[in-house]
Amino acid sequence: MPETKENSVSTIDPAACAPEWTEILKRMIFIRRFEEATEREFRRGKIGGYLHVYIGQEGVASGIITATRDRDVVFSGYRDHAHAILRGTDPNRIMAELFGKASGVSKGKGGSMHLFDVEHGFYGGYGIVGGHLTLAAGAAYALRYQGTDRICVCYFGDGAMNIGSFHEAMNMAGLWGNQGLCPILFVIENNGYAMGTSVERHSALTDLVTRVRAYNIPGEKVDGQDVFAVRGAADRVIGQIRETGKPYCLEAVTYRFSGHGAADILQPYRSKDEVEQHRHRDPIIILRNRLREICGVTDEDVRKMDEEANERVAAAVKFAEESPVPGGTELFTDVVAEHGPRQINQTE
Amino acid sequence: MPETKENSVSTIDPAACAPEWTEILKRMIFIRRFEEATEREFRRGKIGGYLHVYIGQEGVASGIITATRDRDVVFSGYRDHAHAILRGTDPNRIMAELFGKASGVSKGKGGSMHLFDVEHGFYGGYGIVGGHLTLAAGAAYALRYQGTDRICVCYFGDGAMNIGSFHEAMNMAGLWGNQGLCPILFVIENNGYAMGTSVERHSALTDLVTRVRAYNIPGEKVDGQDVFAVRGAADRVIGQIRETGKPYCLEAVTYRFSGHGAADILQPYRSKDEVEQHRHRDPIIILRNRLREICGVTDEDVRKMDEEANERVAAAVKFAEESPVPGGTELFTDVVAEHGPRQINQTE
Amino acid sequence: MAEKSYRDAIREAMIEEMDRDPNVLIMGEDIGVYEGTFRITAGMLKKYGSKRVIDTPIAEAGMAGTAVGMAMLGLRPIVEMMTMNFAIVAADQILNHAAKVRYFSGGQVDVPMVIRGPQGAGVQLSAQHSQTFEAFYGHFPGLAVVAPATPADAKGMLKTAVRGKDPVIFLESAALYGMKGEVPEDPDFTVPFGESRVAREGSDVTIVSYGRMLQLSLVAAEKLSKEEGIEAEVIDLRSIRPLDLVPTYASVARTHRAVVVQEQWKPFGAAAEIAASITEEMFDELDAPVARVTGEDVPMPYARNLELLATPHEPQIIGAVRRVMYRE
Amino acid sequence: MAEKSYRDAIREAMIEEMDRDPNVLIMGEDIGVYEGTFRITAGMLKKYGSKRVIDTPIAEAGMAGTAVGMAMLGLRPIVEMMTMNFAIVAADQILNHAAKVRYFSGGQVDVPMVIRGPQGAGVQLSAQHSQTFEAFYGHFPGLAVVAPATPADAKGMLKTAVRGKDPVIFLESAALYGMKGEVPEDPDFTVPFGESRVAREGSDVTIVSYGRMLQLSLVAAEKLSKEEGIEAEVIDLRSIRPLDLVPTYASVARTHRAVVVQEQWKPFGAAAEIAASITEEMFDELDAPVARVTGEDVPMPYARNLELLATPHEPQIIGAVRRVMYRE
Ligand SMILES: Cc1ncc(C[n+]2csc(CCOP(=O)(O)OP(=O)(O)O)c2C)c(N)n1
Ligand SMILES: Cc1ncc(C[n+]2csc(CCOP(=O)(O)OP(=O)(O)O)c2C)c(N)n1
């Protein structure tokens, strides 16, 4: 068994004014500005394909990924920019990926849905709903198999809970967890909708986190708009996962302020009013207010963070814009190892 | 909404000595003899492919299918002989199917795993574990869509609960059930093993019926070796399903006395002793004893049932043996409707 | 006749069939409240109600499998796959259940169901979202697989699919949704499966294709005619299974040269079957080996420039025509 | 060299690789306590423990998907599919994840995993349990697909698969498990992918095949030699992807005639690709169109007599050879 006790997670007291909270606010603001920029660049035609932004949900990834260690690993779906950013991926290279440039994290081959940064423990970035859950469970198994105390975090949406691979992944994680061999945190990013289908319309049982009890996996709901709550839960359960090798599930109740994807303009499935209501619970404003009230963070501090974020994002856009597109031969690399073999009888 | 109240299910009081109970004993004995004969004929090389018999589990199908109506529909997996027999399928034609004969229920094209008898509401007979669950949920939807009060019964094993299609079928059934549009009884035939893998080794949570709560489907466990208990539960819940259009799940705890399939000789996953223990709870003996004690059924009555069963089974074997094999042109029929079209550019 | 888009042709076929037969229903992800990602089903939930326009959870196996069960019990479900890529998740339900249950039941059930949705590359959706599936499904007996290239065929073939007795894989192309064309008004206008057609007459070379690539082939044929005086006959296969190559054979008997165009990867792609069949049947007539124009043998990359390199375009078709005419 | 069965060759390859590399593990349904439905893994649970010999629930997508994740993190999982038919349930995890994650991550991960198991018809398992999958997988870039026909290849290619960096679909044949053959003893004996071999020399006609059909082809070739004096060269492709047809081309350059043998349905089957490629490359050398010998285009029936009619046998191969030699 790996030694886990000695270097246990450094938790931060949600009530304390640790400098880390300011850092988290900074990152959340950065994510927001970054996502707004991607929407802009999509409209400008600089970004193609599907684009799913994280606006409104920042508290979820921020509260959890900041509680992980450098050597932990993270899997996400296609709404993955924030996860990569929080893992420490260079925003320039994320933006370049969205622009389809050679300097992108995935060499321009993946795009928005397939960000990857293995060096920072970010293992993607997947486009098939629920498809990555089994991968994450296997990764968690591998981490214990190798005798490490690394853990795996796997993000997915409320809608992903209805696909078969969710079920198979959960049961296998539960079984392996019974033997202490599956240190994984499953994070349901419950933003209330799978595209245009609300939770009550896609899940027979709407209390989502209770569904994972069917796999002997414990879980709890957390207010995803309150990053204090998220981080507090994350610190606690990640420590426990690391120690026991057993899976755990957090349902982060959140809301996306933007459309499902850049093409979701009409949003016939929800009213403007509903969105407005939820904007009152903007995770960035909630954190800012608390830091202002309790820890003396000033409006000026926040303005500065915003400014810095804008500058950093502008730099990323510039970097992306100025980067070259992938060379034509890149088409054929990375299909299999060592740039080959291609089909031997391929003509062209 | 269909009229359901007026012709509600005729229930039989498990405590009473209704003649139906003698009939059920007869059928269970018949199934036992039939299955023993199939094992014999398999060893004689008359039956090919996979052969999965129902020996030890007779109480489950018998208690439930006798509570259904003629126009109800039943889906099963590959361990399907008993289900067909109980629906009223001609045993001759079942045995002929196992022999691969033209007179078989599925014209000899399906074999043991694919019995079908649509006239008697038996919709198969499927070989992919869990694959038929979605079909059954769709069938149940169709029955309500058409405004009838027919219901669907879907059988599957404990092992089938871990495959993705189980999950998708259950959630969809739960959702449709929330609208009263999915009159289906899911029956877990929990015989303790998926082939050689015991429930604790394949399911993270071993209390199987609680797993369906994740889909807002109510359920209960029932002693599958006690056909009184099974039938009692079936009468109650089938009435309720018919009335509400909502799914329900019964976990029938049972045991298979034979190997998983005819090839499962060594059975390294369980001891002889364990099997012996369970033989003490033979569903046929349990029913016989109760009918003897309470209702005055004599040993002579039972001997006669046995004899009749043996004769009937022998006749089925004879019928199967004497039936002709399918004609060669049968190869090409039933691929698509109306015997064609075959690929137009097919040579020869 | 009326001018209609490919999208509206599909939509109208569904509406007319739902009006005609109460057993027809549609199901899919976000086809109701959301009105469909490509808006094919816009307004239909309001018109037919939630019993006949079923918004499903994200559960493609569940959608396909429940449709099989519905079909066995007499309904005629049309399953919309948001894109056909997601139907891979339902492969078992389609290939091992829908395609085979008629057979292994000895013909006791009909399975009148349609699985339809867009496929193909072109808008930077990258590797998991850009595939085409003709060869994938075409291999399996028990299925019908069609890929209409025009609004008229989209409408007429979807009607045939809905009215049939077998599972149909109905492969649309998102890139064609906006394309307009003449569509007959007759509500009983149907286009049978297994009948290919000559989309353009010509005597120098035969180009064989279907779906979006058929349109590309027609553009290439016009260019060839204008710029090089080569008159290509273009065959629209329409159905992949059953596959009708009789008009192709007749054409090759005159042109002695053939080019097959498909979007997807070359190895074990649809063009292999078509080329092999042409060769088997017309060997003595061929003056050159049948050429295949295909996408590159790589997962689809995201970057626009790479995606363009990965997919076939007119120049490749023209190049292949030159090759089989020994004009290089 | 030692005489070994195909079954033992596979088993030994796994054992030797597990002994050599602690990152190699095996997972599958009933491979541990039950000892494997074909007893390939008998005794391995005891030897390696439950962490390295994982009995899984019935969850093929889960098996394949977790294996991808393990492989991305540095393990080398071997997934046993009880039969390859069940891997259809895992199609998305294999085709859309295992095959593509290297590409869409821009080459950031290796995916060293093997999916192996028996396929094919012959013992009355009927429609859902009797399929072969060369064309199904061969179409997808990012995968390697192999179908060894001999014990030596089974061992050598499985070792190559385990030691590689990419997902490998390793197609076995239950009908070959008992077959014996010489297998080199060297624990580092491997057989590379993408190198076909001449299994029998001959100068009159080239028969191309792989897996179980290769053995059938050899039997047919002997018969042809004895009974008709026709000397067939028989090529064993071994790999489907990458596909090496160079020795086939060389052979056809001498024989001018080719027959391709596959077990599965003809339309869009593996033989189509092989025939089309041979024709493309060797058109001027061919004296007859490449013939395909395939199974009938129907779901596999249960009845013994029908199953025999549905699958290819020596007479069909001999008939095809006669046809391409114009000896009918
Ligand atoms: C298997 C599959 N089916 C359908 C889709 C299309 N699709 C993409 S995102 C999405 C909704 C997912 O909702 P949820 O899981 O709640 O995540 P969210 O987008 O809300 O973050 C759908 C249906 C897909 N990508 N994969
Ligand atoms: C998808 C799939 N995987 C594996 C198999 C092989 N298989 C056939 S039966 C079986 C065990 C099923 O166990 P359970 O569901 O408990 O039913 P039981 O046999 O006990 O009645 C397995 C693994 C299969 N038929 N389908």
Ligand SMILES: [Mg+2]
């Ligand atoms: Mg959501």
Ligand SMILES: [Mg+2]
């Ligand atoms: Mg069982």
